[in-house]
Amino acid sequence: MKRRPIKRNKSTGAPKWMVTYSDMITLVLVFFILLFSMSQINLVQFEAISDSFNNRMIFDFSPSPVPMENPTENTNDLESAKNANEIDNPIQLKDVIDRDEEEVMKEDSLHKLMTDVEQYLDQNNLNNVISASRNERGVVLVLQELILFDPGEAEILSSGKPFLNRIGTLLAKIPNEIKVEGHTDSKPMSSFRYPSNWELSGARASSVVRYLVKVNDFDKSRFTIVGYSDTKPLVPNDSPENMSKNRRVEIVILENKNKPNK
Known part of the structure; x- marks a missing residue:
């Protein structure tokens, strides 16, 4: 089966x-x-x-x-x-961002200030006698000795006053604080009124400020003066031409931290 x-x-x-x-x-x-x-x-x-x-x-x-x-x-x-x-801590991040914005605003402010100064110099035909540059402090106007003073003197020449009048017109349009610096060459200075280049450089800066304040009725608190003697030359004091360039007055339009430039 x-x-x-x-x-x-x-x-x-x-x-x-x-x-x-x-x-x-x-x-x-x-x-x-x-x-x-x-x-x-x-x-x-x-x-x-x-x-x-x-x-x-x-x-x-x-x-x-x-x-x-x-x-x-x-x-x-x-x-x-x-x-x-x-x-x-998000506050620290905010501080970093704020610092970035502050630097950008400062850079824009300096750029606008420099542009305004250059336009003013062009409009008033001052480029041949006044040079303008920009650094971290603000805008620097450089006036050579021959424009304002006789050699070894700190009294403003009559021929130099029209230039200061035009600078005063410029400064009246902006609220920035001003620092006026006197510079000399390395040639020793010795006189009854100015025993050294320190006194001469300081007296020249003081003369410029006194004139600007008197003619334009500026607020005195806007201005500071300093005499550098021969400690900050533009070029080496090794020739008469270079020494002439170092004898100068610099008007520094400082970056305004409190008010915007207009």
């Missing part, structure tokens, strides 16, 4: 282990969703990190805007704390 063949049911669908695996993946997904739903974002740190991407200067002060949890062996605890505090 022949044995009946055993009928085997063909398996259909996914293997049984997939059911268990799917349940596990679902539980893991639910677990992470719960963690995310219970988490809280530190808004202060988030805003600080966001600002750091907009402000490149943050990278000049800290290697990373995110405090390191596992610093390298070469980084000590104090340095790590310092870097972390720079980011955790």
Whole structure:
């Protein structure tokens, strides 16, 4: 008698282990969703990190805007704390931005002041007798000795007063403070009135300020004077031409920190 063949049911669908695996993946997904739903974002740190991407200067002060949890062996605890505090404190970030804006405003103010002075010199044909330049202090007007004084004297010449009158007109249009500096060459000076170049340079600066204040009725508090003698030459005192260039009066229109230039 022949044995009946055993009928085997063909398996259909996914293997049984997939059911268990799917349940596990679902539980893991639910677990992470719960963690995310219970988490809280530190808004202060988030805003600080966001600002750091907009402000490149943050990278000049800290290697990373995110405090390191596992610093390298070469980084000590104090340095790590310092870097972390720079980011955790948004006030410091604001100070950095404010300093940037202040520098930009100062640069724009100096540029406008220099432009106004150059236009005034052009309009009044003063470029041949007065030179203007700009530095970190403000705009500097340079008047050579021959325009204002006789050699070894501090009394303003009549021929030099019209130039000072035009400078006074310029200074009346702006609120900036003014510093007037007297300079001489290295040739020794010795007279009853001016025992040395110190007295001569200071007297020349003083004469210019007195004249400007008297003629234009300026506020005296706007002005300061200083005599440098021969300590700040423009060129070496090695020829008569160079010594003539060093004998000068400089009128420095200072950068105004309190009022905008008009």
